[in-house]
Amino acid sequence: MYEKPMECKRCGNRDPAYFYKGHKGYYCRKCVRFSRILLEEEILPLDYEIAEGSEEYSFDYRLTDQQLEASRKCVEGLKYADVLLYCVCGAGKTEIAVASISEYLSRGLKVAYAISRREVVIELTKRFEKIFSNARVTGVYGGHHDELTGDLIVCTCHQLFRYYQTFDLLILDEADAFPLKGNETLMNISVNACKGRVLYSTATVDDTLRKVMKRRPYRTVELYVRPSFKPLAVPGIFYLPKYAGLFVLYVLLRKTEGQCIIFTTSKKDCEVFYRIFSRFFSCTYVYADLPERKQHIEDFRDKKYRFIFATTVLERGITIKNVSVIILNFAKIFDQSNLIQMLGRVGRGTDSLKGDAYVISDHFDPDIRETLKYLKKANSYL
Numbered sequence: 001m002y003e004k005p006m007e008c009k010r011c012g013n014r015d016p017a018y019f020y021k022g023h024k025g026y027y028c029r030k031c032v033r034f035s036r037i038l039l040e041e042e043i044l045p046l047d048y049e050i051a052e053g054s055e056e057y058s059f060d061y062r063l064t065d066q067q068l069e070a071s072r073k074c075v076e077g078l079k080y081a082d083v084l085l086y087c088v089c090g091a092g093k094t095e096i097a098v099a100s101i102s103e104y105l106s107r108g109l110k111v112a113y114a115i116s117r118r119e120v121v122i123e124l125t126k127r128f129e130k131i132f133s134n135a136r137v138t139g140v141y142g143g144h145h146d147e148l149t150g151d152l153i154v155c156t157c158h159q160l161f162r163y164y165q166t167f168d169l170l171i172l173d174e175a176d177a178f179p180l181k182g183n184e185t186l187m188n189i190s191v192n193a194c195k196g197r198v199l200y201s202t203a204t205v206d207d208t209l210r211k212v213m214k215r216r217p218y219r220t221v222e223l224y225v226r227p228s229f230k231p232l233a234v235p236g237i238f239y240l241p242k243y244a245g246l247f248v249l250y251v252l253l254r255k256t257e258g259q260c261i262i263f264t265t266s267k268k269d270c271e272v273f274y275r276i277f278s279r280f281f282s283c284t285y286v287y288a289d290l291p292e293r294k295q296h297i298e299d300f301r302d303k304k305y306r307f308i309f310a311t312t313v314l315e316r317g318i319t320i321k322n323v324s325v326i327i328l329n330f331a332k333i334f335d336q337s338n339l340i341q342m343l344g345r346v347g348r349g350t351d352s353l354k355g356d357a358y359v360i361s362d363h364f365d366p367d368i369r370e371t372l373k374y375l376k377k378a379n380s381y382l
Contacts, residue, residue, distance in 0.1 A: 054135035089344025109168035
């Protein structure tokens with residue numbers, strides 16, 4: 001028997017049922033898929049130096065007074081506790097976090113910016129290379145982790161297991177999104193990559209994030225105004241049986257100007273609805289494990305198609321000018337977080353002046369009601 005209380009240093013698991021004794025000793029089965037570490041094994045943080053001058057940054061545009069104030073509050077708040085940066089979709093959370101990154105780099109401290117999807121990591125790495133032109137920005141994601149050090153690390157959440165107790169500042173962007181959403185093990189691994197402060201950046205907060213934040217003192221910085229000072233899109237709601245709802249979808253697509261993302265609750269519906277509506281409209285489709293996923297998204301960005309049927313894979317990390325959104329809520333899948341993020345695709349950017357939003361549901365959903373309250377509250381700050 002193992003005499004001391006069991007606890008995995010990496011993921012925080014204390015349930016004896018998840019510990020297994022192999023021929024070399026006990027290891028945790030909750031996080032073994034990341035790599036096997038023995039209970040008594042010492043996990044060493046990565047040690048590397050931060051280059052002088054890496055903290056210098058510049059933007060090609062001016063931040064709004066509201067963004068600058070939120071940025072200042074984050075820098076100040078991180079002196080005393082973790083910070084929850086709670087902003088509406090499209091408020092510029094990345095730009096707001098830059099001053100905090102610079103503050104830590106100026107003191108030679110290690111910083112990571114973690115987000116869920118590899119495509120966003122690649123995009124953000126390029127953005128940060130322009131913003132921090134003197135810094136070595138390293139992108140780390142699945143299949144691309146030969147180089148693990150740099151002045152600023154941009155990585156997927158799944159790669160944080162490589163950095164136990166390494167970072168002085170960890171920015172968890174979209175901290176309530178997949179794969180962190182509902183995944184306490186991965187959330188603990190992510191937070192344990194940080195020996196200092198965590199900046200949680202999100203437009204919504206789920207139970208997993210709340211549970212982690214309760215264990216650590218934190219301050220909240222809120223921003224309900226986008227740089228464009230345009231209101232968030234408040235959707236029109238249709239409560240209809242599924243087939244009647246699909247007829248309404250047809251009518252809405254006929255009158256929609258520009259491009260539109262149609263969100264579906266499953267991969268099957270995504271494909272079926274695409275096959276039906278591609279007979280009448282120029283459209284494509286995308287879901288997480290679609291082999292042609294990247295190409296379909298790029299084709300839509302390049303306006304080769306007017307409409308795209310999508311699962312929640314497009315609910316975050318994509319900005320399309322003047323895009324409309326229609327949500328087909330034909331199953332109890334989407335929660336308030338999903339709805340807010342999907343509707344948040346409308347009106348992003350300072351020059352995105354058009355775009356409509358609708359929700360078609362075959363059942364009365366309290367999450368729709370709460371989403372409407374959230375959007376109206378945010379718009380009241382304008």
